[in-house]
Amino acid sequence: MKKYPYYLLVLVMFITGFVAVAQEIEENKNLIQNVKGRKLLSLNGRWNYIIDPYEMGFYDYRYEPFDQSKNRTGGFYDNKNQSDKSELIEYNFDLSPQLNVPGDWNSQDEKLDLYEGTIWYRKVFRYTPETGKKYYLYFGAVNYEAHVYVNGKKAGMHKGGFTPFQFDVTDKLKDGENFVVVKADNKRKAEEVPTVNTDWWNYGGITRDVYIVELPESHIADYKVQLEKGNLNLITGFVQLDGDRSNQPVTIAIPELKINTTVSTDASGKAIFSIQAKKISHWSPDNPKLYDVNVSTASDKVKDKIGFRTIEIKGTDIMLNNKSVFLRGISIHDENPLIKGRFRGQGDMRMMLEWAKELNCNYVRLAHYTHNEEMVRLADELGLMLWAEVPVYWTIAWENPATFHNARQQLTDMVDRDKNRASVIVWSIGNETPLSEPRHKFMGEMAAHARSLDDTRLVAAALEVHREGTDIIVNDPLGDKLDLASFNQYGGWYWEMPQNLHQYNFKIKLNKPVVITEFGGGAVAGFHADAETRFSEEFQEEVYIHQLKMLEKIEALRGMTPWILADFRSPRRQHPVFQDFWNRKGLLSETGQKKKAFYVLKNYYDKKEQEYK
Incomplete structure (x- = not known):
């Protein structure tokens, strides 16, 4: 039997797998x-x-x-x-x-x-x-x-x-x-x-x-209208036509800014534009300004509401419209805690985002998958910055070409859908993925793909961490390819008691803004006991008090999204009394009752808001 080099066999396997996937899945074009x-x-x-x-x-x-x-x-x-x-x-x-x-x-x-x-x-x-x-x-x-x-x-x-x-x-x-x-x-x-x-x-x-x-027959299939990265007065983007494509005039109009610009499509039906604009009222949590934007051709017209802002990293600062910002955040699942099931409509979503604003959040992590487009548009309207994520979660089949193709397509579809939403400031490529060489390659290519799709936002993931004695080590090699040093850690809940967290220090080997993507602990609303009793509101309160003190030691700390705004259902949570198929880490219960930790975090965010005025 003739022997072939190993790399050729791997290449054949990859191509075979990729072709099989391409034949099986119809991509969104x-x-x-x-x-x-x-x-x-x-x-x-x-x-x-x-x-x-x-x-x-x-x-x-x-x-x-x-x-x-x-x-x-x-x-x-x-x-x-x-x-x-x-x-x-x-x-x-x-x-x-x-x-x-x-x-x-x-x-x-x-x-x-x-x-x-x-x-x-x-x-x-x-x-x-x-x-x-x-x-x-x-x-x-x-x-x-x-x-x-x-x-x-x-x-x-x-x-x-x-x-x-x-x-x-x-x-x-x-x-x-x-x-x-x-x-x-x-x-x-x-x-x-x-x-x-x-x-x-x-x-x-x-x-x-x-x-x-x-x-x-000839229609506007896609468009992007956003500020150029690092430029508060230059609106750039593209319009893509389907049908009769070549050499078609396309008009981009923003009446309030007195913009009315016409460009022509190339042979592929794409028209690229760059418009200098003055006196833009920039979108921010304090000023969630949205402009009416009209895109039209001879046969089609689309109206949208779009906000304009820039988001960048400078050293260890996150810069929103050239001003340093602290991300006062919380994580959210696409689930209404009050009525079993996925969000049923805008009312469910608005309730959750209003709860986040009541907590004095300016930022929300939409975990651990792409949320409803209506949720993102509501965040535009309400002035909440967003972390948007794909479900590359825990242990993926890193070496399977079909799995990578699937993950990349979900990332593509998320970016394609939400690229005009000012609220989205972070594209997240995954959560808590364990270290290995196949994982590094998979996630590195995901990061590169995100940047190829959109270079105006930050790219991040919830990185892996480990502990050595009283040191919390952040040296995940994926961090070199991302904009944030973002990671989950559950001191006081899965390891150590809350009152001992002051002993711990962070060693973060990334000179980047630090955003803590998860921390917290569980509590059953209304269950009160001493601060050492698991699942009591007092225990959860202690977790938050001591976590926030520990996190304040991080000089580059620029934000957080504790886990989680409201209790949510999970088959992994089996305790018949305290859980009963509920993850109890919410700051609000399944009835909307605020737990004691809610007020600890709100007080912290009130102080951070004043600090970053």
């Missing part, structure tokens, strides 16, 4: 920017559903997918009913129960509380497509793997539970009654992103908005 600014038919509402743990609606008895067989029949996506009484059909959407969309299935049906697997959704609607228009079926998010069919024909599939995706369905819609069928599968797998091991509830289903989007 020119993901629609500002989808709610377009002409839409909402498919939100009640969808019929069928629970399918054996996936009999997708595979035949030989475990071959129906949609890849010769006759492509037999799958639930056909949405069939009996044509005569002798016909054998072993499912029926019309007689099946319904779920609300958007919404997770776990919180809507008690028997689905812990369900992980496949559920089929069906929506029937009437529509009249017009000749000369383009039609896309757009999903805000489906967790985790989605196979989508329109009128029995496959539109495509998507992996990733928290990012938007779309399919061109122009040739699949018909005049009159139409139906969409979605196979949603939230099974955890070692090679996926996130992997099998997480510390949050694996809510399944169509968790965000669904639309039919109508666009002109």
